[in-house]
Amino acid sequence: MKYTGMKRRSYKSITPLRRFQEIYLYFFLYCVIGWLYEVFLEVVIYRWGFSNRGILFGPYLPIYGIGALAFLLCFGRYAQKPAKGARRWLQVGLVFLGCMMVATAIELAATYWMEYTVGSWPWQTYVDYKINFQGRIALSPSIRFGLGGLLFLYVIQPLFYKLARRIPDRVLAWLTGALFLVMTVDFVVYLLK
Numbered sequence: 001m002k003y004t005g006m007k008r009r010s011y012k013s014i015t016p017l018r019r020f021q022e023i024y025l026y027f028f029l030y031c032v033i034g035w036l037y038e039v040f041l042e043v044v045i046y047r048w049g050f051s052n053r054g055i056l057f058g059p060y061l062p063i064y065g066i067g068a069l070a071f072l073l074c075f076g077r078y079a080q081k082p083a084k085g086a087r088r089w090l091q092v093g094l095v096f097l098g099c100m101m102v103a104t105a106i107e108l109a110a111t112y113w114m115e116y117t118v119g120s121w122p123w124q125t126y127v128d129y130k131i132n133f134q135g136r137i138a139l140s141p142s143i144r145f146g147l148g149g150l151l152f153l154y155v156i157q158p159l160f161y162k163l164a165r166r167i168p169d170r171v172l173a174w175l176t177g178a179l180f181l182v183m184t185v186d187f188v189v190y191l192l193k
Contacts, residue, residue, distance in 0.1 A: 021176040022164045026072070027065035028179045029160060030152075034064020037148075055118075056186045063110050067103050071149050072157065074102055079153040092150065099149025104142040111136040 014022075038053035038061060054061040075095050083091045114120065125135035132138035167175070 018169060018172070021172050022161075023069065024176045024180060025164055025172065026157070026160060027069055028060065028176075028183070029065075030068035031060035031062050031065035031183075033156075034061040034067075035059045037064075055114075056183070056190055058182065058186050060183065062183075063106065067106050067145070068152060068157075070102050070106060071099055071152055074098060075149070075153060076157070080158075092154075095153060096146040096150055099153070100142050100146030103145035103149065104137050107141075107145075108133070108137050 035053055036059070042048050042051065042053065052059075056062070075098050078091070079095050081091065126132040126138035126141065127135035129138035129140055131140075164172070
């Protein structure tokens with residue numbers, strides 16, 4: 001996605017491999033941020049105590065990385081389009097609604113996939129929420145997804161983009177290779193247990 005303020009190199013000047021490595025780095029970072037968010041909710045907000053949120057051993061939740069990449073793909077360029085006044089607020093509102101719908105659809109699909117592959121989904125059900133569908137999705141978390149999408153697209157991702165562009169090619173290759181290996185081994189161990 002093209003963001004303003006790049007200093008090191010332009011978007012068009014990087015190789016497809018470099019783009020892929022940056023995208024994987026974003027994916028991994030958002031997996032970790034998602035895990036931290038879930039643990040924060042569990043420990044600080046709900047006071048349930050700590051448990052590893054998710055099915056993998058590491059501190060990451062792939063569904064958050066998938067959601068972040070979906071937000072980038074669907075709304076990244078639109079969110080960065082210059083707009084002023086009422087148009088800007090309309091743009092933000094549309095991005096909010098879009099993120100809300102995309103993340104909710106991903107969560108719904110993930111519950112069906114997890115139920116099909118392992119018999120259940122490992123996160124809480126939403127049966128106690130007023131507006132929910134089969135306990136799989138609910139309005140309250142969907143609104144949080146929309147707000148999180150705004151925070152992601154307008155604040156966090158532009159920062160990550162600038163930081164990623166400053167990483168030398170060789171360092172980025174080693175970093176993303178190591179992160180990919182760690183997550184792949186974790187996923188294989190999960191499948192074999």
